[in-house]
Amino acid sequence: MHEGPVTESILKIVLEYAEKHRARRVKKVEIVVGRLTGYEESSIRFYWEALTVDTLANGAELEVRHVPITVKCFGCGETYEAEDQYSLFCPKCGFYGGNVETGKELYVESIEIE
């Protein structure tokens, strides 16, 4: 859900940087999406295609780097990778809950212009 506004925000950031660097067009955009954000890559791509028409980013390649959910268990301190945002069960001690160390990332990493 909400991949629409998220993709709008991505495009806004991309165009701001493109204009600041006097780009004629944007060739590539790299974004980082942590798995805990729940954003679906296919939905982002869907909105990206629609929103970039008639902008400097029209036709730009969108590269999505995913970051897994890693959790530090509140029970035993073990760091483990969680499958999705619903599975915060420690594989070592079974405790439910921990500090999410990675997985919440959501940012535009870089753009390539010409």
Next chain:
Amino acid sequence: MGEKIEVQERILSRNEAIAKENRQLFESRNLFVFNVMSSPGAGKTTFLVETIKRLRNKYRVGVVEGDVASRVDAERISQTGVPVVQVNTGGACHLDALMIKKAVTHLPLDELDVLIIENVGNLVCPAEWNLGEHLKVVLLSVPEGDDKPVKYPQMFAAADILLLTKVDLLPYFDFRIEEVEKVVKGLNPQAKILKISSVTYEGYGEWLNELEARIKEVGR
């Protein structure tokens, strides 16, 4: 040919920027703001009416009501006599910072001490959208079941205060309070969990004490 530019800028920045502006506005007016979230039917509006009745002898209260459609909730709140604005999202499943920014222009902020925002009934989306509030309050009612925190972790992880409502119905449901406490503490060790009933008024004393402590913390 191609030039690579480092950006490293967080997305969803537009809502965060407006939420920050809202917060600055609230602080400049010495206004304490809390955001109330839950699924539809958990008892938010009833809870607000009872809370307002108990707050108003000490604080001047205003309310922003969020719903997809209708003025039903605003009308209930306005019967308490406090100023209320109804926001109809027309399909959006949550309130966002921009809606709040516009809504508060219709309230006499200089004449208020506490602003309550009743969010759209929804256990999924509102958690992600900062409004500029000081406190996030989540309601979970007994009939909904004790498995909601596991199924909707983002909402329960975001709660500063979790209110278990309709506790007068505990004898009729298989609702394990310890289960909810275990899961919520796992998601968010800082969360405060309280039990209330808007029928017997059990728990309202503790809730008001907790709320007042938070209001004072912010310096109002």
